[in-house]
Amino acid sequence: MNHDSESVISVKNLTQRYGTGRIIYSDLSFEVPKGRILGLLGKNGTGKTTTINILMGYLRPQKGECRIFGEKITEMSPATRARIALLIEGHVQYAFMTIEQIERFYSRFYPKWNRDAYYELMNKLHVSPGQKISSMSCGQRSQVALGLILAQNADLLVLDDFSLGLDPGYRRLFTDYLREFAKAEEKTVFMTSHIIQDLERLIDDCIILDYGKILTQMPVDELLRDFCRYTLQTYMPVEKFLADSLFVNPGKIKDELEFYTFKPIDEVRAALGSLGVDSGSLVRQDMSLEDAFIGLTGKY
Numbered sequence: 093m094n095h096d097s098e099s100v101i102s103v104k105n106l107t108q109r110y111g112t113g114r115i116i117y118s119d120l121s122f123e124v125p126k127g128r129i130l131g132l133l134g135k136n137g138t139g140k141t142t143t144i145n146i147l148m149g150y151l152r153p154q155k156g157e158c159r160i161f162g163e164k165i166t167e168m169s170p171a172t173r174a175r176i177a178l179l180i181e182g183h184v185q186y187a188f189m190t191i192e193q194i195e196r197f198y199s200r201f202y203p204k205w206n207r208d209a210y211y212e213l214m215n216k217l218h219v220s221p222g223q224k225i226s227s228m229s230c231g232q233r234s235q236v237a238l239g240l241i242l243a244q245n246a247d248l249l250v251l252d253d254f255s256l257g258l259d260p261g262y263r264r265l266f267t268d269y270l271r272e273f274a275k276a277e278e279k280t281v282f283m284t285s286h287i288i289q290d291l292e293r294l295i296d297d298c299i300i301l302d303y304g305k306i307l308t309q310m311p312v313d314e315l316l317r318d319f320c321r322y323t324l325q326t327y328m329p330v331e332k333f334l335a336d337s338l339f340v341n342p343g344k345i346k347d348e349l350e351f352y353t354f355k356p357i358d359e360v361r362a363a364l365g366s367l368g369v370d371s372g373s374l375v376r377q378d379m380s381l382e383d384a385f386i387g388l389t390g391k392y
Protein backbone atom coordinates (compact mmCIF):
# COMPACT_ATOMS: atom_id res chain seq x y z
CA MET A 93 0.00 0.00 0.00
CA ASN A 94 1.47 3.36 -0.89
CA HIS A 95 1.44 6.25 1.55
CA ASP A 96 -1.30 8.13 -0.33
CA SER A 97 -3.82 5.35 0.01
CA GLU A 98 -3.46 5.42 3.83
CA SER A 99 -3.97 9.17 3.91
CA VAL A 100 -7.47 10.46 4.43
CA ILE A 101 -6.36 13.98 3.47
CA SER A 102 -3.48 14.55 1.08
CA VAL A 103 -2.41 18.08 0.16
CA LYS A 104 0.36 18.73 -2.36
CA ASN A 105 1.97 22.06 -3.21
CA LEU A 106 -0.99 24.20 -2.30
CA THR A 107 -0.53 27.86 -3.11
CA GLN A 108 -3.15 30.45 -2.28
CA ARG A 109 -3.64 34.18 -2.63
CA TYR A 110 -6.86 36.17 -2.71
CA GLY A 111 -7.15 38.08 -6.00
CA THR A 112 -3.92 39.90 -6.63
CA GLY A 113 -3.13 40.24 -2.92
CA ARG A 114 -0.16 38.79 -1.08
CA ILE A 115 0.47 35.05 -1.14
CA ILE A 116 -1.09 33.47 1.97
CA TYR A 117 1.16 30.43 1.57
CA SER A 118 2.98 28.62 -1.19
CA ASP A 119 3.74 24.94 -1.79
CA LEU A 120 1.96 23.74 1.33
CA SER A 121 2.03 19.93 1.51
CA PHE A 122 0.80 17.60 4.24
CA GLU A 123 -0.97 14.31 4.87
CA VAL A 124 -3.53 13.33 7.48
CA PRO A 125 -3.35 9.55 8.04
CA LYS A 126 -6.45 7.48 8.78
CA GLY A 127 -7.45 7.32 12.43
CA ARG A 128 -5.30 10.29 13.51
CA ILE A 129 -6.45 13.54 15.11
CA LEU A 130 -4.52 16.42 13.59
CA GLY A 131 -4.55 20.03 14.81
CA LEU A 132 -3.73 22.84 12.39
CA LEU A 133 -2.28 25.62 14.54
CA GLY A 134 -1.13 29.07 13.61
CA LYS A 135 -1.40 32.71 14.58
CA ASN A 136 -4.31 34.84 13.37
CA GLY A 137 -4.37 35.18 9.61
CA THR A 138 -1.89 32.41 8.75
CA GLY A 139 -4.47 30.62 6.58
CA LYS A 140 -6.14 27.93 8.70
CA THR A 141 -9.70 28.73 7.63
CA THR A 142 -8.47 29.26 4.06
CA THR A 143 -7.07 25.71 4.07
CA ILE A 144 -10.36 24.29 5.37
CA ASN A 145 -12.30 26.25 2.73
CA ILE A 146 -10.05 24.83 0.01
CA LEU A 147 -10.36 21.28 1.34
CA MET A 148 -14.14 21.58 1.48
CA GLY A 149 -14.27 22.88 -2.11
CA TYR A 150 -15.49 26.41 -1.25
CA LEU A 151 -12.31 27.99 -2.58
CA ARG A 152 -10.26 27.00 -5.61
CA PRO A 153 -6.53 27.23 -4.93
CA GLN A 154 -4.18 28.91 -7.41
CA LYS A 155 -1.98 25.82 -7.48
CA GLY A 156 -1.74 22.39 -5.95
CA GLU A 157 -3.79 19.27 -5.50
CA CYS A 158 -5.94 18.11 -2.59
CA ARG A 159 -7.40 14.65 -2.20
CA ILE A 160 -9.77 13.33 0.43
CA PHE A 161 -10.26 9.56 0.67
CA GLY A 162 -8.15 9.40 -2.49
CA GLU A 163 -10.53 11.54 -4.58
CA LYS A 164 -9.62 14.95 -5.97
CA ILE A 165 -11.68 17.49 -4.06
CA THR A 166 -12.69 19.23 -7.28
CA GLU A 167 -14.27 16.00 -8.55
CA MET A 168 -15.57 14.52 -5.33
CA SER A 169 -18.50 12.11 -5.54
CA PRO A 170 -21.56 12.69 -3.32
CA ALA A 171 -20.85 9.33 -1.60
CA THR A 172 -17.41 10.56 -0.52
CA ARG A 173 -18.71 13.94 0.54
CA ALA A 174 -21.23 12.14 2.79
CA ARG A 175 -18.29 10.65 4.69
CA ILE A 176 -17.18 14.14 5.86
CA ALA A 177 -18.73 16.16 8.70
CA LEU A 178 -17.84 19.85 8.68
CA LEU A 179 -18.15 22.41 11.45
CA ILE A 180 -17.47 26.04 10.57
CA GLU A 181 -16.84 28.14 13.67
CA GLY A 182 -19.72 26.78 15.75
CA HIS A 183 -22.31 27.88 13.24
CA VAL A 184 -25.80 26.33 13.42
CA GLN A 185 -28.24 26.84 10.60
CA TYR A 186 -31.99 26.82 11.19
CA ALA A 187 -31.79 28.60 14.54
CA PHE A 188 -35.59 28.95 14.52
CA MET A 189 -35.81 25.23 15.39
CA THR A 190 -35.69 23.70 18.86
CA ILE A 191 -33.14 21.15 20.08
CA GLU A 192 -35.58 18.32 19.28
CA GLN A 193 -36.69 19.67 15.92
CA ILE A 194 -33.20 20.19 14.57
CA GLU A 195 -32.19 16.64 15.55
CA ARG A 196 -35.17 15.18 13.67
CA PHE A 197 -34.48 17.44 10.68
CA TYR A 198 -30.78 16.53 10.41
CA SER A 199 -31.35 12.81 11.01
CA ARG A 200 -33.11 12.41 7.65
CA PHE A 201 -30.03 13.50 5.70
CA TYR A 202 -27.50 11.14 7.31
CA PRO A 203 -27.86 7.38 6.83
CA LYS A 204 -25.51 6.60 9.75
CA TRP A 205 -27.19 9.13 12.10
CA ASN A 206 -26.47 8.41 15.78
CA ARG A 207 -29.21 10.07 17.82
CA ASP A 208 -27.68 8.96 21.12
CA ALA A 209 -24.42 10.82 20.42
CA TYR A 210 -26.44 14.04 19.98
CA TYR A 211 -28.59 13.59 23.08
CA GLU A 212 -25.65 12.51 25.23
CA LEU A 213 -24.15 15.97 24.68
CA MET A 214 -27.49 17.81 24.79
CA ASN A 215 -28.34 16.26 28.16
CA LYS A 216 -25.35 18.10 29.62
CA LEU A 217 -26.85 21.40 28.46
CA HIS A 218 -28.89 23.34 30.97
CA VAL A 219 -31.73 24.09 28.57
CA SER A 220 -35.02 22.36 27.84
CA PRO A 221 -35.34 20.26 24.67
CA GLY A 222 -38.15 22.58 23.56
CA GLN A 223 -35.95 25.71 23.60
CA LYS A 224 -35.29 27.45 20.31
CA ILE A 225 -31.67 27.65 19.22
CA SER A 226 -32.07 31.37 18.45
CA SER A 227 -32.72 32.05 22.16
CA MET A 228 -29.58 30.24 23.33
CA SER A 229 -26.23 31.72 24.26
CA CYS A 230 -23.33 31.60 21.81
CA GLY A 231 -21.67 28.75 23.73
CA GLN A 232 -24.91 26.76 23.93
CA ARG A 233 -25.37 27.07 20.17
CA SER A 234 -21.83 25.78 19.67
CA GLN A 235 -22.77 22.78 21.77
CA VAL A 236 -25.78 22.07 19.53
CA ALA A 237 -23.51 22.34 16.48
CA LEU A 238 -21.03 19.87 18.01
CA GLY A 239 -23.82 17.41 18.86
CA LEU A 240 -25.05 17.56 15.26
CA ILE A 241 -21.53 16.91 13.99
CA LEU A 242 -20.88 13.87 16.15
CA ALA A 243 -24.30 12.35 15.36
CA GLN A 244 -23.47 12.33 11.64
CA ASN A 245 -21.08 9.49 12.40
CA ALA A 246 -18.82 10.57 9.52
CA ASP A 247 -15.43 9.00 8.80
CA LEU A 248 -13.69 12.39 8.65
CA LEU A 249 -14.53 15.29 10.96
CA VAL A 250 -13.34 18.75 9.96
CA LEU A 251 -13.74 21.21 12.83
CA ASP A 252 -12.84 24.87 12.37
CA ASP A 253 -12.44 26.54 15.75
CA PHE A 254 -14.84 24.24 17.59
CA SER A 255 -14.29 26.01 20.90
CA LEU A 256 -16.07 29.23 19.97
CA GLY A 257 -17.83 30.50 23.10
CA LEU A 258 -17.55 27.25 25.06
CA ASP A 259 -16.67 27.43 28.74
CA PRO A 260 -13.70 25.41 30.10
CA GLY A 261 -15.85 22.60 31.55
CA TYR A 262 -17.69 21.98 28.32
CA ARG A 263 -14.50 22.21 26.26
CA ARG A 264 -12.95 19.54 28.45
CA LEU A 265 -16.08 17.39 28.19
CA PHE A 266 -16.16 17.74 24.43
CA THR A 267 -12.45 17.12 23.84
CA ASP A 268 -12.49 14.00 26.04
CA TYR A 269 -15.67 12.80 24.37
CA LEU A 270 -14.34 13.48 20.87
CA ARG A 271 -11.08 11.67 21.55
CA GLU A 272 -12.85 8.59 22.88
CA PHE A 273 -15.34 8.62 19.99
CA ALA A 274 -12.64 9.09 17.34
CA LYS A 275 -10.34 6.39 18.72
CA ALA A 276 -13.11 3.82 19.30
CA GLU A 277 -14.46 4.22 15.76
CA GLU A 278 -11.17 4.95 13.91
CA LYS A 279 -12.40 8.36 12.81
CA THR A 280 -9.99 10.88 11.33
CA VAL A 281 -10.16 14.44 12.64
CA PHE A 282 -8.71 17.62 11.10
CA MET A 283 -9.21 20.62 13.34
CA THR A 284 -8.18 24.13 14.26
CA SER A 285 -8.51 25.91 17.59
CA HIS A 286 -7.16 29.05 19.19
CA ILE A 287 -7.19 27.37 22.59
CA ILE A 288 -4.06 25.30 22.36
CA GLN A 289 -4.26 23.93 25.92
CA ASP A 290 -7.39 22.02 24.86
CA LEU A 291 -5.63 20.42 21.94
CA GLU A 292 -2.77 19.01 24.00
CA ARG A 293 -5.15 16.38 25.47
CA LEU A 294 -6.83 15.71 22.16
CA ILE A 295 -4.62 15.74 19.08
CA ASP A 296 -2.06 13.14 17.93
CA ASP A 297 -0.26 15.34 15.41
CA CYS A 298 0.12 19.05 14.84
CA ILE A 299 0.93 21.27 11.93
CA ILE A 300 2.19 24.68 12.99
CA LEU A 301 1.67 27.30 10.31
CA ASP A 302 3.64 30.51 10.09
CA TYR A 303 2.91 33.30 7.63
CA GLY A 304 3.50 31.70 4.23
CA LYS A 305 4.68 28.23 5.25
CA ILE A 306 4.54 25.22 7.59
CA LEU A 307 6.99 25.61 10.47
CA THR A 308 6.65 22.08 11.72
CA GLN A 309 4.52 18.98 11.30
CA MET A 310 4.99 16.17 13.79
CA PRO A 311 3.35 14.02 16.47
CA VAL A 312 2.65 16.10 19.60
CA ASP A 313 4.50 13.68 21.90
CA GLU A 314 7.65 13.97 19.74
CA LEU A 315 7.39 17.75 19.69
CA LEU A 316 7.07 17.91 23.48
CA ARG A 317 9.97 15.46 23.86
CA ASP A 318 12.39 17.08 21.41
CA PHE A 319 11.58 20.80 21.42
CA CYS A 320 12.74 22.40 24.66
CA ARG A 321 12.72 25.75 26.37
CA TYR A 322 15.84 26.80 28.25
CA THR A 323 16.69 29.66 30.56
CA LEU A 324 20.12 30.97 31.44
CA GLN A 325 21.45 33.82 33.55
CA THR A 326 23.78 35.90 31.41
CA TYR A 327 24.84 39.50 30.90
CA MET A 328 25.42 38.86 27.16
CA PRO A 329 23.02 40.81 24.91
CA VAL A 330 20.30 38.81 23.16
CA GLU A 331 21.67 39.84 19.72
CA LYS A 332 24.61 37.49 20.32
CA PHE A 333 22.24 34.50 20.14
CA LEU A 334 20.31 35.61 17.06
CA ALA A 335 23.10 34.61 14.68
CA ASP A 336 23.00 30.88 15.55
CA SER A 337 19.88 29.03 14.33
CA LEU A 338 20.20 26.60 17.26
CA PHE A 339 18.68 29.33 19.45
CA VAL A 340 15.04 29.59 18.34
CA ASN A 341 13.25 32.83 19.29
CA PRO A 342 15.71 33.99 21.98
CA GLY A 343 14.46 36.72 24.31
CA LYS A 344 15.80 38.41 27.39
CA ILE A 345 14.25 39.98 30.48
CA LYS A 346 16.87 41.63 32.71
CA ASP A 347 19.65 39.00 32.99
CA GLU A 348 17.50 35.98 32.16
CA LEU A 349 17.88 34.66 28.64
CA GLU A 350 15.13 32.38 27.30
CA PHE A 351 15.34 30.37 24.09
CA TYR A 352 13.91 27.23 22.48
CA THR A 353 15.64 24.50 20.51
CA PHE A 354 15.29 21.04 18.97
CA LYS A 355 18.93 20.30 19.79
CA PRO A 356 19.99 18.09 22.73
CA ILE A 357 21.47 19.73 25.82
CA ASP A 358 25.08 18.73 24.99
CA GLU A 359 24.85 20.62 21.70
CA VAL A 360 23.27 23.58 23.49
CA ARG A 361 26.17 23.68 25.99
CA ALA A 362 28.71 23.40 23.16
CA ALA A 363 27.04 26.23 21.21
CA LEU A 364 27.02 28.44 24.33
CA GLY A 365 30.70 27.57 24.90
CA SER A 366 31.65 28.58 21.38
CA LEU A 367 29.95 31.96 21.98
CA GLY A 368 32.01 32.34 25.15
CA VAL A 369 28.88 32.10 27.35
CA ASP A 370 29.00 30.31 30.71
CA SER A 371 26.30 27.59 30.71
CA GLY A 372 26.49 26.94 34.49
CA SER A 373 22.98 28.35 35.11
CA LEU A 374 21.35 26.62 32.11
CA VAL A 375 17.95 25.15 33.07
CA ARG A 376 15.70 23.03 30.87
CA GLN A 377 12.03 23.92 31.45
CA ASP A 378 8.95 21.69 31.22
CA MET A 379 6.95 22.33 28.07
CA SER A 380 3.27 22.42 27.25
CA LEU A 381 1.95 22.45 23.67
CA GLU A 382 1.20 26.14 24.11
CA ASP A 383 4.83 26.78 25.15
CA ALA A 384 6.01 24.87 22.07
CA PHE A 385 3.65 26.88 19.84
CA ILE A 386 4.91 30.18 21.25
CA GLY A 387 8.50 28.93 21.09
CA LEU A 388 8.16 28.17 17.39
CA THR A 389 6.05 31.13 16.28
CA GLY A 390 7.32 33.82 18.67
CA LYS A 391 5.33 35.92 21.13
CA TYR A 392 4.12 38.50 18.62
Ligand SMILES: Nc1ncnc2c1ncn2[C@@H]1O[C@H](COP(=O)(O)OP(=O)(O)OP(=O)(O)O)[C@@H](O)[C@H]1O
Binds near residue numbers: 113116135136140143
Ligand atom coordinates in the same frame (compact mmCIF):
# COMPACT_ATOMS: atom_id res chain seq x y z
N1 LIG B 1 -12.13 36.54 1.14
C1 LIG B 1 -10.92 37.04 1.37
N2 LIG B 1 -10.40 38.01 0.59
C2 LIG B 1 -9.17 38.51 0.80
N3 LIG B 1 -8.35 38.10 1.79
C3 LIG B 1 -8.80 37.13 2.61
C4 LIG B 1 -10.11 36.56 2.43
N4 LIG B 1 -10.28 35.61 3.40
C5 LIG B 1 -9.14 35.60 4.13
N5 LIG B 1 -8.25 36.51 3.66
C6 LIG B 1 -6.90 36.77 4.17
O1 LIG B 1 -6.19 35.55 4.16
C7 LIG B 1 -5.38 35.43 5.33
C8 LIG B 1 -5.69 34.11 6.02
O2 LIG B 1 -7.01 34.16 6.53
P1 LIG B 1 -7.65 32.93 7.30
O3 LIG B 1 -9.03 33.31 7.72
O4 LIG B 1 -7.48 31.70 6.49
O5 LIG B 1 -6.69 32.84 8.57
P2 LIG B 1 -6.81 32.00 9.91
O6 LIG B 1 -5.47 31.37 10.12
O7 LIG B 1 -7.99 31.09 9.87
O8 LIG B 1 -7.02 33.18 10.94
P3 LIG B 1 -7.71 33.26 12.39
O9 LIG B 1 -6.78 32.57 13.33
O10 LIG B 1 -7.75 34.73 12.64
O11 LIG B 1 -9.07 32.63 12.30
C9 LIG B 1 -5.65 36.66 6.17
O12 LIG B 1 -4.59 37.58 5.93
C10 LIG B 1 -6.94 37.21 5.63
O13 LIG B 1 -6.97 38.60 5.74
